Amino acid sequence: MNIKILAIVISLSALIFVIDLIRREKLMFKYAFSWIIVSILAVFFSIFDKILFKIAYLLGFQLPSNFIFFSLLSVFVFLSLLITIFLCQQNNRNDIMAQKISLLELEIKKIKEKENK
Amino acid sequence: MKEAFSLKLSSDVLVIDDGSVDKTAKMAEDAGANVVSLPFNLGIGAAVQTGFKYARNHEFDLVVRIDGDGQHDISYLEKIIDFLLKEELDIAIGSRFVGSLSNYRFSFVRRIGINFFSSLISLLTDYKVTDPTSGFRAYNKRMIKIFAEYYPHDFPEPEEILVADRYMAKIKETAVKMNKRVSGTSSIRYLKTLYYMIKVTFAILLDKFKRKGDDL
Numbered sequence: 525m526n527i528k529i530l531a532i533v534i535s536l537s538a539l540i541f542v543i544d545l546i547r548r549e550k551l552m553f554k555y556a557f558s559w560i561i562v563s564i565l566a567v568f569f570s571i572f573d574k575i576l577f578k579i580a581y582l583l584g585f586q587l588p589s590n591f592i593f594f595s596l597l598s599v600f601v602f603l604s605l606l607i608t609i610f611l612c613q614q615n616n617r618n619d620i621m622a623q624k625i626s627l628l629e630l631e632i633k634k635i636k637e638k639e640n641k
Numbered sequence: 642m643k644e645a646f647s648l649k650l651s652s653d654v655l656v657i658d659d660g661s662v663d664k665t666a667k668m669a670e671d672a673g674a675n676v677v678s679l680p681f682n683l684g685i686g687a688a689v690q691t692g693f694k695y696a697r698n699h700e701f702d703l704v705v706r707i708d709g710d711g712q713h714d715i716s717y718l719e720k721i722i723d724f725l726l727k728e729e730l731d732i733a734i735g736s737r738f739v740g741s742l743s744n745y746r747f748s749f750v751r752r753i754g755i756n757f758f759s760s761l762i763s764l765l766t767d768y769k770v771t772d773p774t775s776g777f778r779a780y781n782k783r784m785i786k787i788f789a790e791y792y793p794h795d796f797p798e799p800e801e802i803l804v805a806d807r808y809m810a811k812i813k814e815t816a817v818k819m820n821k822r823v824s825g826t827s828s829i830r831y832l833k834t835l836y837y838m839i840k841v842t843f844a845i846l847l848d849k850f851k852r853k854g855d856d857l
Contacts, residue, residue, distance in 0.1 A: 622679050623679070623690065623691045627695055629677075630677050
């Protein structure tokens with residue numbers, strides 16, 4: 525029974541933490557949404573652990589804990605792939621911006637030189 | 642100094658300074674070239690692309706790309722431009738292996754690498770390119786527009802050919818001489834070359850999966 529309370533406390537604090545981060549504008553909703561879903565699921569399953577055991581049994585896992593580890597791992601692999609996609613997008617935008625700024629700098633310099641002549 | 646673009650006829654020399662800390666940018670500026678100074682190191686692909694964007698914005702008819710390390714012999718500039726215009730090419734590549742000009746000495750590892758990429762490219766595309774790592778190239782207006790918009794990031798010289806293949810560009814090589822680059826050899830360099838080869842092979846193979854492009 526103790527472990528159930530621990531699980532509920534941890535998953536609930538994760539959910540509250542995510543909500544608080546959004547509230548303080550540290551996380552944008554767009555990127556925090558997946559975390560909200562994950563922590564709501566965690567709270568739900570730590571309260572109704574019987575459902576978790578049933579799903580684990582139906583899917584053919586020998587132990588419910590195996591099911592938990594497997595699903596957590598899958599979620600994190602997926603999340604880190606999403607983060608890499610986001611990183612590449614930012615990197616791309618950064619490059620385009622640097623190119624644009626330096627090209628504009630050159631054009632401004634040229635205009636100034638023309639004026640001074 | 643990372644890359645130098647230059648044009649004869651009504652020419653315009655553009656030097657791309659990819660966040661270098663030495664005085665090459667200042668030197669190029671004093672020599673009368675237009676210098677684009679990138680705020681930080683973007684890497685070779687994005688640096689070269691900056692040149693194509695400049696050429697596109699100014700509606701240049703052609704671009705010749707020259708490496709900044711003095712490896713490319715400027716006296717072949719006109720030859721490569723003439724070749725591009727006469728053969729009506731999209732890309733003219735200055736090759737060290739065409740014709741009898743070649744007195745360029747390669748290390749054994751480098752030669753294997755270049756031959757390997759040459760065969761890989763002829764396997765994946767219809768092009769026969771003897772010197773796929775050469776950066777001494779001329780481009781027409783069509784390629785300027787395409788590369789200003791989309792340019793390979795990581796290994797631009799060999800990957801450019803794969804991009805060109807997607808746009809069904811016309812590519813041919815002409816003989817050029819290149820000066821020897823000053824470089825030392827150590828055991829780590831061989832491992833690095835091997836690592837580079839594996840990376841480029843993956844990049845080229847992945848390029849093959851990308852969509853065919855529409856003209857811009």
